[in-house]
Amino acid sequence: MKSKHRRVKAGELERRRLALPTLKHAAGKAAGIEYAELLSGPGTTSARVRCIDYCPETYQVQEPDNIVDFLARHRPEWSKxxxxxxxxxxxxxxxxxxxxxxxxxxxxxxxLLDGHQRPKVEDYPGTGDFPGRLFIVARTARFEDGKLVHETVGFFLGRHTLLTFQHGPGLSFAEIQRRIANDRSRLRENDVSFLLYSLIDVMVDRLFPILERYSERLEAAEEDILRRPHLQNLETMHDIKRELVLLRRAIWPMRDLVAQLQRDRHECLSETTATYFRDVYDHCVQILDLLETYREIAAAMTETYVSVMSNRTNDIMKVLTVIGTIFIPLTFLAGVYGMNMPIPENQYAISYPLFWLVSLVLGGLMLFWFRRRGWL
Incomplete structure (x- = not known):
């Protein structure tokens, strides 16, 4: 018996791939990574490390080349x-x-090593050799060469130290460094948890320009659909909807993450920081509302494209039908007077011009009648 194979389009394969979760652990493998296992992974690219110590009075920036020597030194006493x-x-x-x-x-x-980790908050209380820390995975997005790229950042929050890890150099926190360099900055006056808030706030706020860009793309696509409908417009709308879905999958957990930071109290999070996280939560809600709005607009524009193409086809069929209707009686007259048999009217010289006169008058009357009925 021959087996039947189902043909699947490339777009359907892409949707299935996005819907399937990624297996995180191999069979029989223990959860977590031991420190000795870190050396068995790839190590071709050197990491860039930047350390900033600050207090209300001063700050210090260093980029150590020797990580071992840097970690052997403790934090300065003046560093808050x-x-x-x-x-x-x-x-x-x-x-x-x-x-x-x-x-x-x-x-x-x-x-942390999983570049596609879902945004979340994990509280690891101090047990044995492990001090209590708050672990956070946050995600944002940016455009690179016209394509939407997602960025994941891992945070380890302690009482006085914040460790941040990112996979590549694409995401920049230069504005936070400039705020730390400002003597009147609120960052310099608060604890390390306020720095965590500032970094997450920057990651969330960077999504607003991305949404503005999608708004411009939707407006341009709508104008093209209404003026010059083409199959490329439909492909563009499908691309926009797919990217909006991927962006929503990254932002939705960020809202839950911020809500958990605002709701649950941790020894490393101050009351002031929890208050400021309310503003970040509002921004997440606004972004999700805009995403849903743009998704609905994209879906409506897809229906608009189908309607425009249907109307265009109907107009073409109407014109062809009118032309065919006009030529039906003319074809009948031409068939009658074109037969190879004696017709009495052929004996008169005026019969041929009279035939054309009747045909033109008949066609004109039919066009006038179609226009009066609103069919043209």
Whole structure:
């Protein structure tokens, strides 16, 4: 018996791939990553490390080349907050050095290495050799070469230290560094949890320009559909809807993440920071509302395209029908007077011009009648 194979289009395969979850663990493998396993991974790219120590009076920025020597030194006594930012997780030796220095939980390290990890908050209380820390995975997006790229950042929040890890150098926190350099900045006056709020707030606010860009794309696509409907318009609308769905999948967990930070109290989160997280939550709600609105607009524009093409087809068929209707009696007259048999009217010289006169008058009367009825 021959087996039957079902043909699946490329778009359907893409939708199925996006809908399927990724298997995180191999069969029989223990959860979490031990520190010794970090050296077995790829290590071709060196990580970039930036450390900023600050207090209300002063601040200090350093980019150490020797990670071992840097981690051997303690935080300065005058430093109220230490922020260490690591770009590039391919160099597992650097990641292992930080994991051993700050006793990062193996489960958190495993989630950190997963570039497609869902945004979440995990509270790892101090047990044994592991000090209590708050682990956060946040996501944002940006455009790179006209394509939507998602960025994932991992946060390890302590009492005075904040560790941030990102996979590549695409996401920049230069505005936060400028605020730290400002003597009158509110960052310099608050604790390390306020720095966490500022970073997450920047990641969320960067989504508004992306939504503005989608708004412009929808307006341009709508104008093209109404003026020059083409199959390319339909493909553009499908691309926009797919990207909006992917963006929604990243932002929806961010709203739950911020709500949890606002609701649940942690020893490393101050009351002031929890209050400021309300504003971030409002921004997440606004972004989700805009996403839903744009998705509905994209769906409505797809229906508009189908309607425009149907109306265009109807107009073409109407014109062809009118032309065919006009030529039906003319064809009858031409057939009658074109037969190879003697017709009395052929004996008169005026019969041929009279035939054309009757045909033109008949066609004109039919066009006039069609216009009066509103069919043209």
């Amino acid at each position: 907050v230490r922020w260490i930012h690591v770009e590039g997780l391919e160099d597992r030796a650097v990641l292992r050095a930080f994991a051993e220095k700050y006793q990062l939980h193996p489960l958190a390290v495993e989630d």
